[in-house]
Amino acid sequence: MKKEQFIFLILAIVTTFSIVGIGISISLRSILVFSLSILLTTICCGIGFTLRKKRANQA
Numbered sequence: 001m002k003k004e005q006f007i008f009l010i011l012a013i014v015t016t017f018s019i020v021g022i023g024i025s026i027s028l029r030s031i032l033v034f035s036l037s038i039l040l041t042t043i044c045c046g047i048g049f050t051l052r053k054k055r056a057n058q059a
Contacts (some may be wrong), residue, residue, distance in 0.1 A: 004051075004055065011044050014044050015045060015048070017042065019041055021036075021037035022034060025037055
């Protein structure tokens with residue numbers, strides 16, 4: 001597996017866990033965990049889209 005693919009895999013796993021965290025925080029009624037999960041999801045998705053755009057421009 002190439003280094004770039006590994007980075008995308010890690011970002012996808014972290015994003016998935018943070019989305020699961022959103023669901024868990026809703027069931028626990030925890031505003032703090034909900035906010036952190038939303039923030040982490042947004043950051044990971046933003047990094048992934050940015051990396052994908054840079055990679056597409058290089059090719």
